[in-house]
Amino acid sequence: MKLKSIFMLAVMTLCMMSCSNDENSEDMNYGKEIAKVYNGYTKSTAQYFPDGMYATGEKLEITREGDNKVNIGYVSETFGTFEIKNATVSKNGATYKVEGTGTTIMGMNGTGKSYECSLSAEVSASGSTFRFTVPAVMGGMTVDFIEGDAPANVMVTGSYEGMAKAVAQYFPQGMTSENQTVTVKVADNGKVNISYTSDTWGTFTINDATVTMNGDIYTIEGAGSCLMGMSEESKKEYPCTLKASIDSEKNSPEFVFSVPSVMGGLTITWSPASASASN
Template sequence: MKLKNLLACAALALFAAACSDDENNSINENPAADIAGTYAGYSEASFQYTDTPLVSAGESLTITNDGENGTATLTYTSASFGEFTVSGAEVTHSGSTYSVSGSGSTLMGMGDTKNEYECTLQGTLDEGRTKGTFTFTVPSVMGGMTITFTLGDIPAEKLLAGSYEGWTNASCAYFESMTAENQTITLSANNDGTFTLAYTSDTWGEFSFTNVSATEANGTYTLSGEGTTQMGMNGNVSEYPCTLSGSIDKSKENVSFTFTVPGVMGGLTITFTLGDMPAAN
């Protein structure tokens, strides 16, 4: 009886193990089906002619299961970087990670003029489908272009950092609405979540802020900080304290900065607006 019981227990254990293997195999029988869906995220583009990646928020990538052969079709349409299609991409599952690789094409251009270019894809996705990156490489565009789509919300330091080109309108106790074209403001991310702002103007001098804070609400970041400006005429330059307020939306289409210098000309206010100065000004 003891031998029979021992054999029965052994058989039961083998049966349970076989069932467990079958279940694991069924989960990964077609990994492309496991990851099919649409993913929200942001993208960063790097190429030969820029030191700082271009970023685009609020983007999406779709994975469609091709069938029972373990491949998938990926479509990614970026408002900034073009339309990508990779068909027959190989999907594998190992440990806690899905891997995707393949080749396809992209339509890139400006306005109505678009050309088709070959591209390759390498991507990874975790089992929870909450973390992942997909990198598209386009060798024949801009000396080699790499666009990485990342799941999730874009960090503020990636979205806001960069150069902003526009115009300024200044007022003080002695005049109103003095404008200046071709002005550039640069934001650089610090390691603590703050930013450094630099603004050098032929008209107004050099502005420097090393601890600019940025808070987000309803898709818009509000910036504030305290800094200094170097102002003067004919080589007679002095340093003055100044403050900064500003706002940048996630599309980076609505951008403004206001610099206030209380100790200059009875209180000087300079407002920077993104884009070309209207003809009326």
């Protein structure tokens, strides 16, 4: 009986050790836990564009290389292919941290060149961010991939090319200007800054404008100033307002600038001569 009890105790101990090892193995299988395709948007910054360039509808893929190792692949239509192999995965609470180095292949007109890049990422159920850093490109470039849908203010950013028609009490028939550019940039707190310079009417600046979305239409509203005058010495600032609507595809945007105190009320309506907006 004593021998049988000792044998059973040994078997139970081995079973417990086996279960413990399995649990530890499962606990350390971080690569498998975060391996999937991530959908999101990107913000890219460099010395040449410190305000950032945005891209939406982006995809990034993590594949398992080992228990604590993963490969990351991301293809940007603007900046090329990013590939990080054997990145290390660790876990702190509910957040996984991923770090590694690899390459990005980018170039113009199909002539790609390979550059060293590094990756630092945080992955969690509440949202994941991936930062690619490429020191040798454009004075140091970073590409941040953010999981999830882009905020409304990111969706409307870009440089819009088109035409503007100015109407006032003195010329109700309107005056048209070609090759006009309206620029929308991301501001803090989900807002945007808008700038427009007209050779005829001066410089319009609208900061911290509000962006709202209704269906597929984004509406921008804000107030700012217009600097105008016949000469540099005579230039003066006038209050102005802006109301704009931009469809999700940016095919038919419209910007309306109003300057009540100029020429009995000046209104400049910008519209695309041909649909075009570049981020």
